Amino acid sequence: MTPTNSIALLTKLVQLDTVGGNELQTANFLDDYLTAHHIHHQLLEVEPNRFNVVADIGPDHGPIVVLEGHQDVVALGDLRKWHHLPLGAEQVKHRLYGRGASDMKSGLAAAIITMIDLAHDPSFTGHVRLLATIGEESSPINHMQGAQYFAQHGYMKNVTAMIVAEPSSVPINWLTQSPIKNPLRFSKTVLPALVAANHSTEQFVLNFAHKGSITFLVTAKGLSAHSSTPELGINAIDALIAYSQNQRTFFDSLTAKSPVLGKTVAVTTKFSGGQQLNSVPDEATLYEKVRTIPEVPNSWILDRLNALIADQNRNQSAHLTLQVLGDKRPVESDPQDRFIQLLQGIAQQELHQTIPTGGSAAGTDASELTKANPDTTVVVFGPGNMTAHQVDEYVDLDIFETFVTIYERVLTTYFE
Numbered sequence: 001m002t003p004t005n006s007i008a009l010l011t012k013l014v015q016l017d018t019v020g021g022n023e024l025q026t027a028n029f030l031d032d033y034l035t036a037h038h039i040h041h042q043l044l045e046v047e048p049n050r051f052n053v054v055a056d057i058g059p060d061h062g063p064i065v066v067l068e069g070h071q072d073v074v075a076l077g078d079l080r081k082w083h084h085l086p087l088g089a090e091q092v093k094h095r096l097y098g099r100g101a102s103d104m105k106s107g108l109a110a111a112i113i114t115m116i117d118l119a120h121d122p123s124f125t126g127h128v129r130l131l132a133t134i135g136e137e138s139s140p141i142n143h144m145q146g147a148q149y150f151a152q153h154g155y156m157k158n159v160t161a162m163i164v165a166e167p168s169s170v171p172i173n174w175l176t177q178s179p180i181k182n183p184l185r186f187s188k189t190v191l192p193a194l195v196a197a198n199h200s201t202e203q204f205v206l207n208f209a210h211k212g213s214i215t216f217l218v219t220a221k222g223l224s225a226h227s228s229t230p231e232l233g234i235n236a237i238d239a240l241i242a243y244s245q246n247q248r249t250f251f252d253s254l255t256a257k258s259p260v261l262g263k264t265v266a267v268t269t270k271f272s273g274g275q276q277l278n279s280v281p282d283e284a285t286l287y288e289k290v291r292t293i294p295e296v297p298n299s300w301i302l303d304r305l306n307a308l309i310a311d312q313n314r315n316q317s318a319h320l321t322l323q324v325l326g327d328k329r330p331v332e333s334d335p336q337d338r339f340i341q342l343l344q345g346i347a348q349q350e351l352h353q354t355i356p357t358g359g360s361a362a363g364t365d366a367s368e369l370t371k372a373n374p375d376t377t378v379v380v381f382g383p384g385n386m387t388a389h390q391v392d393e394y395v396d397l398d399i400f401e402t403f404v405t406i407y408e409r410v411l412t413t414y415f416e
Contacts (some may be wrong), residue, residue: 003265003401005113006109006400006401006404006409007091007154007397007400008109009033009108009109009112009113009235009298009413010089010101010105010109010377010395010397010400011089011091011101011151012089012094012259013029013105013108013109013334014087014089014096014098014099014100014101014105014269015087015088015089016029016087016270017398018072018100018137018385019072019073019074019075019076019099020072020074020075020139021050021135021138022201023050023051023071023072023134023138024049024050024051025051025133026053026132027051028043028073028278029166030053030098030112030132030300033044033112033404034053034055036118038059038119039055039115039116039185040055040056040057040120041053041055041056041062041130042054042055043056043210043255044149044206045126045144045151045230046134046135046146046149047134047135047145050134050135052131052132052133052134052146052150053131053133053147054129054130054131054132054155055112055113055115055129055130055255056127056128056129056130056202057118057126057127057128058124058126058127058128059125059127060127061125061127061129062127062130062158063126063158063159063160063161064127064128064158064160064161064265065126065127065128065129065159065161065162065163065339065411065414065415066129066130066131066156066159066161066162066163066255066369066376067109067111067114067115067128067129067131067162067163067165067227067407068111068130068131068132068133068163068165068365068366068369069105069107069108069129069131069132069133069164069166070103070105070132070134070136070163070365071108071132071133071134071146071321072102072134072137072138073099073103073105073137074099074103074134074137074138074389077241077391078303078391081391082289082366082390082391082392083391084097084098084394085097085098085390086098086099086393087099089101090379090396093297093394094201094398095394095395095396095397096394096395096397096400097392097394098393099393100393101212101384101385101393101394102201102381102383102385102387102388102393102395103137103166103167103384103385103388103389103393104165104166104167104384104388106167106382106384106400107166107382107384107403108147108165108171108351108384108402109164109167109400109401110131110382110383110403110404111130111163111165111407112232113404114128114407114408114411115128115130115247115368116381116406117289117404117408118408118411118412121412123243124411124412124415126411126412126414126415128411129155129159129295130367131147131150131155131369132146132151133146133147133149133365134146134308134380140325141325141326141327142325142326142368142399143269143328144184144328144368145186146225146275146364146365146383147365147367148340148368148371149369149371150174150368150369151368151369151370151371151372151373152372154368154372155372155416156372156373156376157372157373158310159235159341159373159376160376160377160378161337161339161376161377161378161379161391161414162366162369162376162377162378163343163379163380163381164364164365164378164379164380164381164382164384164408165382165383165403166362166379166380166381166382166384167382167383167384167385167386167388167395168204168205168206168207168359168380168382168383168384169184169202169204169205169383169384169385169386169399170182170183170184170202170203170385171201171385171386171387172195172198172200172201172203172236172244173196173201173367173385175191175195175325176195176280176303177245179228181211183203183386184203184376184386186203186205186356188403189355193354193355194354194356194365195352196332198353198354199352199353200352200353200399201396201398201399202385202399203352203353203394204285204347204353204355204381205355205356205357205358206338206340206343206344206347206356206357206358206379206380206381207258207329207356207357207358207359207360207379207380207381208256208260208274208332208333208334208335208337208357208358208359208361208378208379208380209258209261209331209332209333209358209359209360209363210261210328210330210361210362210363210364210366210380211261211265211291211292211293211330211359211360211361211363212291212292212293212330212331212361212363212367213289213290213292213296213326213327213328213363213367214288214289214290214298214301214324214326214327214328215287215288215289215290215324215325215326216290216302216303216305216322216323216324216325216326216342216406217242217285217286217287217288217322217325218243218247218285218286218288218309218320218321218322218323218324219283219284219285219286219320219321220235220236220237220239220240220243220273220281220284220285220286220318220320221236221318221319221320221321222235222280222281222282222283222284222317222318223280223317224240224275224279224281224282225279225280226278226279227277227278227279227280228281229374229416230280232280232410233282234278234280234317234318235280235281236273236281236282236284236317236318237273237281237284237317239284239312239316239318239320240271240273240284240285240286240316240318241307242312243286243312243320244268244271244286244314246308246312246340247288247305247308249313250264250304250305251264251266251290256293256295256296257293257295258293258295258359260332260359261293261294261332261356261359261361262293262359262361263293264290264291264292264293264296265290265291265341265361265391266288266289266290266291267288267290268286268287268288269287269288270285270286270287271284271285271286271287272284273285275406277411280411283359283410287317287325289297291331291361291363294330294332298327298328298329301361302322302324302327305322309322323373323416328363328368329367329368329371329408330333330364330367331364331367331369331370331378332367333376333378333379334377335357335379338414339377339379340357340377340379340409342413343359343406343408343410344368344415345377345399346406346409346410346413347381347406349404350406350409351399351402351406360380364380366378366380379413383396383400383402383403384398384405385393390414396413415416
């Protein structure tokens with residue numbers, strides 16, 4: 001596919017509003033687009049008006065490589081802060097701006113173009129599957145429903161390798177400014193060599209692992225009373241603060257460390273309670289996001305948290321409960337695997353830079369997909385950068401087109 005046509009596809013995808021679970025527009029568009037290019041595909045309804053898209057090229061037998069991406073994007077945020085319309089897909093020099101440009105409609109578009117090009121290459125004989133999911137970004141409870149659907153309905157069977165096309169770079173000028181912005185946590189010893197060898201606008205990392213996560217809600221139930229007679233009530237906020245302190249002590253005690261992913265990290269993301277200024281609060285809530293590692297299993301953490309709550313409930317009047325909103329496993333593959341080594345080598349050639357392998361603190365759909373096939377080699381590597389979720393999110397169009405070349409070369413060589 002010509003670069004002009006590939007950019008046209010990306011432009012259209014970014015212009016589609018898929019905030020907050022509105023993936024139907026993308027699914028319908030891809031239905032027409034894949035039909036026009038004679039790619040066998042299906043739309044699969046996961047929830048009302050929310051459709052996964054699956055497409056296949058190649059023979060029905062033999063190993064399968066998956067190209068994976070999600071259709072939904074995060075909220076637009078404060079529109080007054082954007083310099084480029086978030087759904088405008090505006091091109092300025094070599095950049096295309098818009099919500100999802102990096103996370104991850106550029107990765108999804110690169111995967112689609114790769115499949116179309118390979119489907120029309122008579123010398124290509126491998127089996128490639130596109131999995132385009134719902135709910136990776138936009139569902140507050142039990143998110144990644146699209147990935148769960150694919151895992152539960154057999155779409156990971158015979159899959160030997162999977163590229164999750166999530167954004168994988170940081171703008172190179174972030175690493176050369178003062179102070180340095182280094183969200184990918186390149187070490188001080190490695191960073192100068194990476195920058196010196198980089199002949200691109202962005203520095204990439206190829207992730208063969210990422211953390212899992214636990215998302216949960218703790219609710220404290222007390223008893224309302226007039227603030228002048230607090231002894232007649234049960235203060236839910238006080239009870240939840242006490243629990244929060246115990247919980248922090250527990251998380252601080254987790255010293256186990258993954259050599260790739262680091263330590264377990266817990267963040268309280270929301271705390272609320274009370275209704276009015278002159279009443280003892282009868283309810284309070286705490287939301288927590290925990291980034292987990294294989295060395296400290298999710299199930300063990302949840303057992304300990306429930307034990308903390310049970311102990312506190314035995315010793316105070318307020319009643320606490322814990323509700324799990326999401327439970328996602330960590331993912332880790334062998335960095336010496338042939339597929340990962342092949343991808344790293346080709347990517348370094350095409351992007352003209354040294355690309356280290358590593359692990360990501362952020363999760364992906366692979367947490368759910370690998371439940372059905374734990375032996376799948378997983379690599380997280382796609383166009384896009386750390387402007388994801390920010391205002392004026394963008395993708396470098398030259399890099400976007402390069403990723404099509406990378407994916408096509410990797411798949412062609414892998415199936416030779």
